[in-house]
Amino acid sequence: MNRLALAVFGIGLLASAFAVAHPLRDEMAVQDSLRGMPRWQQVRWLARRGLPDPYLRAAEATDSGPLHVVGRWSYGPSTFVDVRTTATDTIVFLSRGSGVSIIRFLSHDSLSLRILADINCASLTGRLVVRDTLLFVGSGGLETYSISDLERPRLLSRFSYSAYDCFIKDTFLYTVNRESLRIYSVANVTAPRLLGGCRDSAYTMFVSGDYAYLGDQYGLYIVDVSNPATAHRVSSIGYDIISITARDSLLFFGTSDQGLKAYNVKNPASPVPLGSLSGVQPAFLYLPPTCDTVLYTPVFHAINIANPAGPRIIGQVSCPGWDYGVTAVPALNYALVADHYEGLVAVSIGNPTSPTVASQWYAADMANDVYLDGGRAYVAESKAGMRILDITDPTRPAPLGGVDTLFNGVRCPSVAAKDSFAYMAMYRPWFRSVDVTDPTRPTKAGACTISTEAQDMVVRDTFVYAAINYQFAILNVARPRSPTVVGTCNLPNAAMCLFLKDSLAFVGSWPSPIINIRDPAHPTAIGNINLPLGGIYVQDTFAYLAEDYDSFFVYSVANPATPVRLGGLDLSGGRPYGQYNLGVEVIDTIAYIGGWQLKAVSVADPRAPRETGTRWNPPSSYIPRLSFTSPYLFVACSEGGICIMETLQTGVNEHPGSVSAGSFLVAPSVTRGQVRVASSFAGKPFEVDAYDVEGALIRRQRSTGPSAVVDLTGAPDGAYLVVVRTKDGRSTTKVVKARR
Secondary structure, eight states, X not given: OOHHHHHHHHXXXXXXXXXXXXXXXXXXXXXXXXXXXXXXXXXXXXXXXXXXXXXXXXXXXXXSOSEEEEEEEOOOOEEEEEEEEOSSOEXXXXXXXXEEXXXXXXXXXXXXXXXXXXXXXXXXXXXEEEETTEEEEXXXXXXXXXOSSTTSOEEEEEEOOOOSEEEEETTEEEEEOSSOEEEEEOSSTTSOEEEEEESOXXXXXXXXXXXXXXXXXXXXXXXXXSSXXXXXXXXXXXXXXXXXXEETTEEEEEETTTEEEEEEOSSTTSOEEEEEEESOOOSSOBOOTTOSSEEEETTTEEEEOSSTTSOEEEEEOOOSSOOOEEEEEGGGTEEEEEOBTTOEEEXXXXXXXXXXXXXXXXXXXXXXEEEEETXXXXXXXXXXXXXXXXXXXXXXXXXXXXXXXXXXTOOOOOEEEETTEEXXXXXXXXXXXEEOSSTTSOEEEEEXXXXXXXXXXXXXXXXXXXXXXXXXXXXXXXXXXXXXXXXXXXXXSOOOEEXXXXXXXXXXXXXXXXXXXXXXXXXXXXXXXXXXXXXXXXXXXXXXXXXXXXXXXXXXXXXXXXXXXXXEEEOOTTOTTOOOEEEEEEXXXXXXXXXXXXXXXXXXXXXXXXXXXXXXXXXXXOBOEEEEETTXXXXXXXXXXXXXXXXXXXXXXXXXXSEEETTEEEEOSEESSEEEEEESSTTOOEEEEEEETTOOEEXXXXXXXXXXXXXXXXXXXXXXXXXXXXXXXXXXXXXXXXXX
16 A cells, blocks of 8 residues: 555544544544644545644734744754756755754765755745745745745745646746636736636646646646746646646646646647556656656655656655655756655666665654753654754754654653653654753663653652543652653543642643642642643643643632632634634733644633633644743744744743833833833833733834833733834833833
């Protein structure tokens, strides 16, 4: 059974179990199986079920809110690759996760690569196209970058039209989605201008000469685009189309039944079949501009098309991972495959009849968990293991090292760390300690047997507490090179999350038990919350709970044997596909809940939690885990990597009285209405925002200096945060408005 058939079969099984046992975990498994499908199959599967496509939405907030993204680590699965070659250089552009890496290909140096720059995009990245000094990236719309300086790419424009595929030819941009073909002029790339289009829809496309070739499950449509204002279909070919390429009078396309077709389109109104080939998986087709005789697919197949009446496979090699995109540089004897969680794979094609996998780089998968310790963030990367980031500068998180779990079939759903040791899942015996004294060269230190991968872990003192599917375990790591299990107890179902509070462990399952851990050798369930939970946060005697479907609850756990519901809130927003809630962090009186969005909920009154109006779309399909260290909220964005967000809650970066914050003075600290902000830099522009305690923007003032006045006269009495921003940074001061 081929990969596509396995993926479809797996989704069928998972979908049938969707409402059984643990709904959210089944839904996440369906989403994970989708990633093993070619992109065209994902699009159709989601569209037919009315589910959102994460590649077609941009990361954005519904209001100004209390959160601001200050840093990104956008590494994730590789989905597309393109190259720009000159006589002296080869530059590789790799879309991975929610970003694009610009890489210099150093074939003369033992086939090595050097990253020149990383671009953080608005959402998950799909098709990218390089034209001269411009880079076009599909990312919840279309983004255009100047790459004249490869080490300093510059965003030129972005427009939010959601396209399944795009193509650049001369100064024209062609885009398609389920509704239409649209043609834009990008002569001025900072302001794309719509020229025309037609109502033919497609999932994939190619443009050659005066014709656009569009493909979907109902056929291939040939559209005359010689005059964009009057673009129109001239003919069609009846196959289920998944990939297209064309040159001169030849058209090649892949079909969902593992076929490759060749047509003569010298007269596009009457395309003539020439030949076909079965037994290929043409999720994408690449015909190098310098070669007319060999076609490449990412699986990996080299197909001789010198005689289009009889295309034939002349060489093939199995690449690891899931195969998404391919490009080739015959002059350098290599093809490059965007191989999803396996990263970028180089295939030697010096002899196309015997291609071989030469090397691979940049493995990355789903960011399932982020654990903070000191100036480091430890990221659980599913099939790609664990990654360690330097977060001493939150605006520029930098990768230090990691431990791969590729090739052994295990996922890493959670990590934990303390001081010089980290803990992660690895294939049998499932629990591993890792020496991270040198984070650039982490080394496996010890191991012990648990039943399967821990879905969540917490380190406290000399113990690691692990929520495992159907089991809770406590491990002694006083000697981290020889960890041992000291106590276990059963869980009623699959595990989702874990929170420790004093002598209690709160485990998200269904129902979700409360476990007494005072005696580590004998953990004992003493109560439970009868909800399937994807996120838990406990503060004082309140438990803040994200039910995996739609709802958020606050419980009193003053008596953990009999938790009592105090209040709740439906977060679905009327969405037919639900909200799915994962991860909870409570900062002051605001609870942040992950899932398909990041939501902010006021819990100032535990009996009446209410939404603040803030919802933020992640640059990914969903948010599985949140982690907070003042003043930053670290958001694990599944295949979109990590987002670092600065919070503006009361209690964060507060300075009582009239305080100089850098080069600014904010006064008075208690006011009847007006607050003056004075700058020591005359003529230097700055912006002043005033937020209430829930993070809602109340006032905004811009000034070129040396001062500005923020008037809170009409605002209710209470505490406000005054945030001053310049191009060099920001400072935050709390003021109180009160009648004297």
